[in-house]
Amino acid sequence: MRRLIQFLIVLTVSASVAFAAAKLPTWYNLPETTTPAPQSDIFEYIDVAVLAAAMALAAYLALKRRSRRGLLALTIFSLLYFGFWRGGCVCPVGSIQNVTLGLFDSGYVVPATVIAFFALPLLFTLFFGRVFCAAVCPLGAIQDVVLVKPLKVPTWLAHALGLGPYVYLGLAVLMAATGSAFIICRLDPFVGFFRLVPLGKWGQAIIQDGSWPGWDLGGRFNLLALGACVLLVSAFIGRVYCRFVCPYGALLRIMSRFSRWRVSITPDECIQCRLCEDACPFGAINKPTRRKNVSRSEGKGRLAALILLLPVMVAVGGWLGGRVSPALSGRNPTIRLAQRIRDEDAGKVKGTTDAAEVFRESRRPVVELYEEASGIRREFLLGGRLLGAFIALVVMLKMIRFSIRRRRDDYEADRADCLACGRCFAHCPREQARLKRIREGK
């Protein structure tokens, strides 16, 4: 109806309009459509260089120099550079999705700088432990600097919540591999803060007429509120995002477990004075095992049962994952459109959406859309099963780890949990003695 009225108006108006009428006068120069070039990517290569240099410095400060103060200074630098200056993007956490999409979609080109951002911290962690987390990651840095009063998370809760990163990683990979969404970028809690300050490329882009509209929170309010909550929590529970959410952290934990070198509380022999026991705000210091002579045969039955249960649980996980896959696939735009068209045709919903209208105007057969959607649903079914099996595997491996009794004589930084921040150094009297020896030049 609206269209019809508009059409009638146009008919009446066009009588008075010169449609395709006279030629333009010869003196008139036809203006060109301007095409401003993209911003130079030289800055992205500088970013990669800064990333590599910062990680090398962090490794030196954590492992060789053993300087907490130096690591803190580097943390603040990284927060300013990667966070506020570069606007929190590119970051290795989000690059998981680009790499995944690149592996699954041969038409998608992952920029070389993004690949470098993905691979460099993994490689560094494989050799030096999580020095990237320690002082280079801007997401870690912003939580690290607001940590005022660390509270202890009960071990059982920390282990349970510690499954979060693996679940998030699996979900992010599934969503990226199916080309549905980059959920890590959408749910980044800190990028809103980084972009509140008019600096760097972000600032250049936004200050178009001298005014700064960044304070207009608009659609970013929800994310900023989420970020504020995470920051508030991380004032008391150290690095809550890194420990219980970060999907890149899940990859780094695996790398860190097999690292060539790693942070030690003291390079000297531990005297078990217990002074470092509560030094770590992230609960990453393992105590010596209580009894000195733990026989390895203890808990053998439980271990055997768990190993036998492993394939069963993985299968159950896969089945459950398959069951929840329809809910996950609802995030995919093609599946949403197919559902919308189906509902509209069945008269279940009134009106239409822009996407449905575009589809109908394209005169593409509905069957084709449904086929495409069911193809994606099958991908989601497979992906959901793999995701479920993966989560079950992670849970079972964790249980198996609990059942393996290993003797530990000294206080040690946990290979996977340790973020190499260097806070424990100062608590160790052997370290103090060592520093004193160095000061006195012996």
Place this chain on the structure above:
Amino acid sequence: MSEQKEQPDLTRRDFIRSGVRGALLAGVGAATGGLLARSRSGDTVWQIDPEKCIACGNCATYCVLKPSAVKCVHAFGLCEYCEKCFGYFDLDAPDVETGAENQLCPTGAIKRRLVREPQYEYKIDEQLCIGCGKCVAGCGQFGMGALFLQVRHDLCINCNECAIAAACPADAFRRVPADKPYLLKKKQ
């Protein structure tokens, strides 16, 4: 003495550890090596396919930049220089003159200038344009479609996942090579 006792145990563990480390190294290398080879075909940036765009208005609201990095651009070669431009004038406009009440553009970003009766030139002031696409819809519906939306790369910060692309109902956003960053309309 006790050190000697622990020695073999440690070496075995270290041996396994370096084996796994080598495997992980190879894994990361293989995954990124293949992607690196492909990345030599060049970086990409986001752009709107004007043939697919339906000027729904999402570009103005979903961009992380405020105002949006999407602006209306004008293919002058397609333009008919109409006196009553459907991109410039509101359909319900009381009058055919430049008063704000007659204009479709909410920010008055289109500048109308007389070339020669009855031909008028329309130019976009990108400082004022918010990329809402109202003019694009008007020109596309009744005119020649000379006005269309494009991502302006002097502004765009090339987000990993473009927020407008995720919200685009017409699937009009796509990644294009960075050395050919525009999809312009041309006279057929």
